Amino acid sequence: MANFGSNFQLLVxxxxxxxxxxxxxxxxxxxxxxFALFIFGDSLFDAGxxxxxxxxxxxxxxxYGETFFRHPTGRSCDGRIIPDFIAEYAxxxxxxxxxxxxxxxxxxxxxxxxxxxxxxxxxxxxxxTIDLKTQLKYFKKVEKQLRKELGKIRTKKWLSGAVFLFxxxxxxxxxxxxxxxNPHQVEMVIGNLTKVIKEIYxxxxxKFGFVSLGAIGCLPSMRAKNSTGGCQEKxxxxxxxxxxxxxxxxxxxxxxxxxxxxxxxxxxxxxRKRINNPSKYGFKEVKAACCGSGPYGGTGKCGGERKExxxxxxxKKYLFFDAHPSExxxxxxxxxxxxxxPHVTKPYNLKxxxxxxxxxxxxxxxxx
Numbered sequence: 059m060a061n062f063g064s065n066f067q068l069l070v071x072x073x074x075x076x077x078x079x080x081x082x083x084x085x086x087x088x089x090x091x092x093f094a095l096f097i098f099g100d101s102l103f104d105a106g107x108x109x110x111x112x113x114x115x116x117x118x119x120x121x122y123g124e125t126f127f128r129h130p131t132g133r134s135c136d137g138r139i140i141p142d143f144i145a146e147y148a149x150x151x152x153x154x155x156x157x158x159x160x161x162x163x164x165x166x167x168x169x170x171x172x173x174x175x176x177x178x179x180x181x182x183x184x185x186x187t188i189d190l191k192t193q194l195k196y197f198k199k200v201e202k203q204l205r206k207e208l209g210k211i212r213t214k215k216w217l218s219g220a221v222f223l224f225x226x227x228x229x230x231x232x233x234x235x236x237x238x239x240n241p242h243q244v245e246m247v248i249g250n251l252t253k254v255i256k257e258i259y260x261x262x263x264x265k266f267g268f269v270s271l272g273a274i275g276c277l278p279s280m281r282a283k284n285s286t287g288g289c290q291e292k293x294x295x296x297x298x299x300x301x302x303x304x305x306x307x308x309x310x311x312x313x314x315x316x317x318x319x320x321x322x323x324x325x326x327x328x329x330r331k332r333i334n335n336p337s338k339y340g341f342k343e344v345k346a347a348c349c350g351s352g353p354y355g356g357t358g359k360c361g362g363e364r365k366e367x368x369x370x371x372x373x374k375k376y377l378f379f380d381a382h383p384s385e386x387x388x389x390x391x392x393x394x395x396x397x398x399x400p401h402v403t404k405p406y407n408l409k410x411x412x413x414x415x416x417x418x419x420x421x422x423x424x425x426x
Contacts, residue, residue, distance in 0.1 A: 093412055094168035094216070095153050097141050098193050098254075099225035101174035101382060102269065105139065106132025108174045110157040113186045115175035119362045121349060121369055125385055134174055136348065136373040137385030140269070141170065141223060143392030148221075148412050156196050168220065171196050177230040178247045178254075190226055194254050201261050217262030218317075221411050225269040226251070227304075231296050232274055236283075244296065248303045255311060264317045265411045267395065268308065270301040272325040276333055278347040279381045282356030287345070301326060321411055323395045323403045332377055332387065339390065341377045348376040348384060356381065 097103050101115065109118045109132040117123075122130040126137030132155070133139050145153050145167075153170045154161055161169070173188035180189045188196075204213045230247045231238070240246060255266060274280065274297050275290035284290055305322060312318050336344045347355030348370040360367055360380040370376060373384045383391065394402050397409045406414070 093148070094166060094220040095141070095145055095148060095150055096168050096197065096220055096222045096263075097153055097170040097172050098190060098197075098222065099172040099269075100176045100229055101134040101172075102225040102228075103139060103141050103170065103172035103223070104132065104134065104174045104176075105141065105153065105155045105170045105172070107155040107157045107170070107172065107188060108132060109155070110159075113175065115173075115183070115187060116362075117174065121361050125373055134380065134382040135385055135388060136379045138388060139385075140225070140388050140392045140395070141172075143389050144223065144267075144396060144408060147392070147396045147409065156200075169197075169200060172225070175229060175233075176226060177228075177233065178226050178250045179230050182229050182233050187229075190251070190254055194257055197258065198261070214262035218264045219415070220263065221265045221267055221408065222258055222263050223267040223408075224251075227271050227300060228274055231271075231293060231300070232277075232280075235280075235290070235293050238296065244299045244303055247300065248307050251304075252307050252311065256315070259315050259318065264319060265414065266318070266320040267408050267411060268304065268320065268322045269391075269395070270304055270322060270325045271297045273297070273329040273333065276329070276345075277381050278345065278350065278354040278356035278378055280356070281345060282353040287354065297326060319406055319411060319414060321395065321403050321406045321408050323391070323398075324401075325391065328391060328394055328402060329377075332390075336377065340374075340386070342375040343370075344377040346376075347378045347380050348373045349380050 097105075101117075106118070108116050116132070117134040118130045118132045120130060122135065123133060124136055142152055145151065150167045153168045154165065156169050156171045171188070171193035173193065175183040175187035176189055176193070177183065178190045180191055182189065201213065201217070204216075208216070227247055231243065273289065273294070275292070275294040280290045280293065281287050308320050308322055312320065332339045332341060333344045336342065345354055347360070349360035349367060350356055351358035351367045355368065358367060360369075373379055374386045376384050377387050378384060395408050398407050
């Protein structure tokens with residue numbers, strides 16, 4: 059009876075511990091309805107990686123973050139960025155930056171590798187950012203560590219259910235504008251991006267989300283360089299070429315890679331609609347930035363050591379906070395990515411990707 063009593067107590071203890079762990083970290087017990095989010099890209103998605111190394115591309119000072127976090131986080135926004143809203147819709151916490159020293163690199167919710175200033179090409183802002191190739195290298199480190207902890211089969215199965223979200227390419231064109239150093243720039247960018255996608259696919263990734271290039275020529279910084287204050291049409295030509303090439307490359311990957319699924323968000327059209335009809339979307343100012351200096355707030359940085367910058371009273375009235383969308387705009391774009399129709403996000407939206415089982419998936423992934 060004594061043995062039965064002690065065994066029963068041990069069973070109760072283990073059961074209670076299991077329930078506690080599962081209540082705190084459901085992903086450690088089953089991933090049937092819990093998929094991770096891995097984030098790659100530039101300042102549109104950077105949640106603070108650039109806080110942790112020397113670079114001019116930082117947003118870890120006032121007034122960034124003021125409308126939601128009440129303090130700067132490294133996000134280039136007055137509040138939340140697109141991945142924050144996507145995480146919320148997917149019932150995930152904010153996905154932390156990879157370089158955050160508080161990370162244990164085994165977070166089952168995912169990791170954010172994005173870096174402000176980053177491009178697909180290594181030479182874009184080289185030395186001042188984490189280019190896409192290096193972001194891939196960081197992901198591979200995470201995947202390797204996961205294999206050590208969980209085993210190859212469970213890791214690959216888990217990654218097949220994760221969503222890999224990309225916003226990258228803008229800096230490959232904007233960083234040298236009006237000079238385009240290579241006549242084959244678009245082909246180089248898409249070619250290198252495709253290589254990264256294939257590498258993630260090899261590790262188990264099957265579900266991918268992409269933000270196509272936005273109306274770069276209409277950013278406040280671009281208007282400031284135009285004597286008429288209009289959009290820079292020269293770079294718009296490149297943007298349209300890039301987006302067409304991206305669309306074609308993704309269709310080709312879908313035909314080549316078994317089980318490859320993707321969502322491609324038409325950022326260009328979504329941004330132009332708000333510029334052309336601001337009141338329909340709740341904006342009063344769509345040309346100038348809420349924070350910055352010079353014409354359209356586009357010739358100087360927002361905040362930091364600069365004393366001469368101007369800050370608007372209400373960022374919610376602005377499409378752009380600085381050279382980046384305001385939190386209000388980010389929320390609208392994230393919603394279109396999450397459950398927008400095929401006219402804006404196709405062939406799947408992100409909600410459909412999160413709900414879709416990877417090809418060959420037969421049930422839960424168990425960690426125990």
